[in-house]
Amino acid sequence: MSLPHRPPVASAFALLTASFAATASFAAPDPVDFARDIQPLLSEHCASCHGGVKKKGGLSLVTRSHAFAETDSGAPAIVPGDTAKSELVARITTPDEDDRMPPEKPLSADQVDLLKRWVAEGAVWPEHWSLAPVKRPELPAVKEKDRVRNEIDAFVLAKLEARKVPPSPEADARTLIRRLSLDLTGLLPAAGKVETFSAAWEAAAPAERERLYGSLVNELLGSPHFGERWGRHWLDEARYADSSGYEKDSTRADAFQFRDWVIRAINDDMPFDQFTVRQIAGDLLPGATVDDRVATQFHLMCQYNLEGGVDAEEDRTKRVIDRIATIGSTWLAATVECTQCHNHPYDPLLQRDFYSLYAFFNNTADEVIFAGVPPADAAEKLKKRQEKWAPIAELIERQVTDKNLATKLQAELSNLRTYDNSNGFTRVVAERNVNRRITYLFHRGSFLQPEIEAGGIDPAVSAVWPEVKARAKGGVPDRLDFANWLVDPGNPLTARVTVNKIWMHLFGAPLVASVRDFGMRGQAPTHPELLDWLADTLVHEAKWSRKELIRRIVLSATYRQSSTVRPELAAADPNNALLARQNRFRVEAEIIRDVFLQAGGLLSDKVGGPSVFPPLPSDVAALSYANNFKWATSKGEDRYRRGLYTFFKRTAPDPNLIAFDCPDASMTTPVRGQSNTPLQALTTLQNEVFHEAAQAFSKRLVAAKLPDDTARIREAFLICLGRPPEADEIAALAGLIAESKAYYADHAAEATELIGPHACADVSAPEQAAWVAAGRIILNLDEFLTRS
Structure with a gap:
């Protein structure tokens, strides 16, 4: 059988290609990296028996010094560079089931190979990344320098270029202003503000766009609502609540003083x-x-x-x-x-x-x-209060001989003193x-x-x-x-931990996934040089200014990327660890309430003050220990305060907040969960607070001097989504509105009930009821509850 003829050049090329392929297949693998390859393996498979608690055989694999020390047998478990003398290698490779480690589930062939190669290469065991001093890294070189707006972009782009992944394009002006407003204040940008910013953006040259964007950033950082938004992040970690917890869960009438201190401190950029x-x-x-x-x-x-x-x-x-x-x-x-x-x-x-x-x-x-209160006044009032409570304290000390009862009464007295808040x-x-x-x-x-x-x-x-x-x-x-x-600059942890959480709140995902654990079982940073650059910048350039660090992050091209999911990265980078785009995520529980009320024109912009009591389901409002608490629904402006001012009772928290993953304040919570349940949809569709917001939203729309329903649909989209509606969206909503008007024209009582207390005197009940139905749909769009 004759083979087909190949031209000499083609044959030579084929041979050369085969040669390169063979060379590549036998190329030496990359050196083993301890933090990436070995430490997770030891923590997962070995530390339960050879860790800080158990040290079977005299071996602990928590620290380098312990791991390289002699074991109970007198032989070291690890001899750098010598696999033959390393007991660890012998135990993971022995065929004897009685001696093999780990005993129950042997390591895979790849894991065994990793450990052997690591020992053979010298068993390099560097200091854990989180304990190493923070040093300002050199900026990496990048090819597409025009994509770099500040140092943050250089670190991100260098990783992308190494993987041959281009970053996403910049988001449009409407997305940017909505993203910034939700991230920095937790509120929607006013519809008029969005239109003005978008028009100016479209007409501006690149340099003018930078000025417009920078001016918007500064305006939002200077808003009194910035402290509310970022204060709520901190209160999660402080395990803030307005009650004491446990069975009695007594009221803490003074807790709001701390909440307000946090808001003031953040607004003042302490x-x-x-x-x-x-x-x-x-x-x-x-x-x-x-x-x-x-x-x-x-x-x-x-x-x-x-x-x-x-x-x-x-x-x-x-x-x-x-x-x-x-x-x-x-x-x-x-x-x-x-x-x-x-x-x-x-x-x-x-x-x-x-x-x-x-x-x-x-x-x-x-x-x-x-x-x-003024110091002089305080001293006088304190004296009076001491005089009031002293006789009771003396009675307890004199007349109660039972130690446990005395302790209990003293605690009750302390409680009464504390919460006599008048x-x-x-x-x-x-x-x-x-x-x-x-x-x-x-x-x-x-x-x-x-x-x-x-x-x-x-x-x-x-x-x-x-x-x-x-x-x-x-x-x-x-x-x-x-x-x-x-907060000493020599502390390697605080700055790293802090910037990691700030980044998380601006991207929906941290640089170190294990936010509350920078230890051996935690995860390594996706961008270690960026993490250290941010930490160093916070301490030395920003002088610990939260606002300055946030400003630098939101001015970066990385932050300003589109959040559109890229199918070509679904397999290679499903969690967007490379930061090839922005992230899209649902806003938090309190912000969901806030934007509903804001869209309805109900939200109070008052900052600070005692906690308030918005409407609750009656069975939840009645919960208390021995009738020691009554949920008295707030009236007037207080009924419509922002979510972070809602009285938080540990044993009976507002179910509207808990449905959307608000923490229960039993422990510090640096990261909130992001669940997706049917209950959430039912809450925003049917709960009294959200339904009233839809009623008020309908009044806002029908009371506006707009020519027709199409104009109202456009206005509703601008208020809620910051963009005009598409043609198919207009058609769908217009059809629903027409159908609803016809229905409610024949069911006047239902129309009146649906509108509730927010009827517009100048508009018929069927027309406004139709807009309540349409408004509920818009307010319950995923896009409305999502920060893109």
């Missing part, structure tokens, strides 16, 4: 380092003001158990533990609560480290002060200067088993972190020293 110090230790600042002390309510947002028979010391201990867990998550992204009972199973944190942190907070006490009382944290408690390690985490024989524990942090230094030379550090340590 530097994040000061924002931190005031909440952790504002009472210890020299010349601490009332505002400084109100900030310490951060510690008091935990739950208080005021039930009968509760051990007061146990409850206090639980609150201190909660504070440590909250601070560990919020500033350090460290799961320190895992060390309350034993060493951390995955991270190099010891049980003793937990109680060293505990010692910073073990001598705090609740104290009542006046907030928001005179501006607010509760804050103070340092206990007499009868100071000694901190002991609790055996297995039980406060009933302090290891007194081992001696007291001084305030300190884990040895894997930089040392906390006392202000006084040779002294013991206190809570203020700890607060200063959190």
Whole structure:
């Protein structure tokens, strides 16, 4: 059989191609990367038996020093560069089932190969990325320099170019103004503002567009509603609520003082380092003001158990533990609560480290002060209140001999003192200067088993972190020293953790997916150089200014990309980790309520003040312990306040908020869930609050001096979606409106009921009822509830 003739050049080319293919197939694989390849493998398959809690065979794989040390057998588990002498390699490759590790589920061939190659290459075990000092990285070189508006774009574009993925085009003007408004204020841009901005944008040259966009950014950052929007993010982490939790769930009439402090601080762009110090230790600042002390309510947002028979010391201990867990998550992204009972199973944190942190907070006490009144007046009123409550306290001390009952009554008295809010009382944290408690390690985490024989524990942090230094030379550090340590430029965690969450709120996804865990079991950043650039910028260039960092992010081309999903990246980058586009996501629970009320023209723009009581389902409103609370629905403007001002009762929260994943305030919540359930659709279609918004929206539309229904449909779209409707959308809604008018003309009573209290005197009931039906459809569009 003869083969077909090939021209010499073609044959040579084929040979050359085959040669390259063969060479490529035998090319050496990339070096093993510890953080990417080895650490996740050890954490997943080995740490349960060879971690911080269990060290079977004398082997712990949590830290480099332990992993390379001799085991109980006298042989080291890992000998860098020598697989033959490494017991770890022997155990994962042995055919003997009794000796093979892991015992129950052997590693795959690829995993075994990775570990062998890692050992052979020298078993490089660098410092964990989150513990390494933050260093400002060099900007990467990019080919398409015209796509770079600031440094952020260089880091993102470099990764995209390496993968040969182009970024998405810039979003249109209408999308940009709606995105910015929702991200920075949580409100819709006014329809007129959208039209003006869009027209100016379309007519402008590139340089003028930059000016228009920058001016819009500055306007929104300066809005008083910026503090509300970003304050709500912080309140999730502070576990804010207006009640104490547990069975009694007593009202905290002063809690709003902390919420309002957060809003003011963010609106005033209080530097994040000061924002931190005031909440952790504002009472210890020299010349601490009332505002400084109100900030310490951060510690008091935990739950208080005021039930009968509760051990007061146990409850206090639980609150201190909660504070440590909250601070560990919020500033350090460290799961320190895992060390309350034993060493951390995955991270190099010891049980003793937990109680060293505990010692910073073990001598705090609740104290009542006046907030928001002149000092002289406050002193006089405080004196009167003390005179009022002193006899009751004395009676309790004299007449009650039962220790548990006495403790309970004292707690009740404290509660009454705190919540007699008619005179501006607010509760804050103070340092206990007499009868100071000694901190002991609790055996297995039980406060009933302090290891007194081992001696007291001084305030300190884990040895894997930089040392906390006392202000006084040779002294013991206190809570203020700890607060200063959190925001010291040498702390590798706080800035990284903070910018990661700021990025998350502006993109719908963080750079480090494990937002509350930067430890060994956490995930590595998708863009580590960008994360460190942002962290360094926040500290050194922005001087801890939240607004300045946000400004830089939203001015970037990366932020301004279209969020349109790209099918060609569905398999290669399904989660948009490369940031080849913006993300599209539903707005949060409170913002859903806000934009409904805003579209209806009902939303109050009042900022701050006591919490309010919007309408609730009657069975939820009636929930209380022994009738100790009544949900009295607010009237007038307070009925239509923003969602973050809704009174949050831990045992009976507003179901409209919970339906859309609002946290329950039982613990710090840096990341809200994003569920998608039928209940959500039923809530916005049928709940009283959302239905009333649709009624008011219909009145707003029919009362406007517009020529016809087509014009009203256009106006409705501009209000809700920031864009004009498409022809098919107009046709569909016009048909529905015509059909509804005909129906309600024959069913006048139903029309009147549907319109409710928001009837327009100049319009017939059937016509307005038709617009209630149409308005509900527009308000329930996915596009309306989504930030694109």
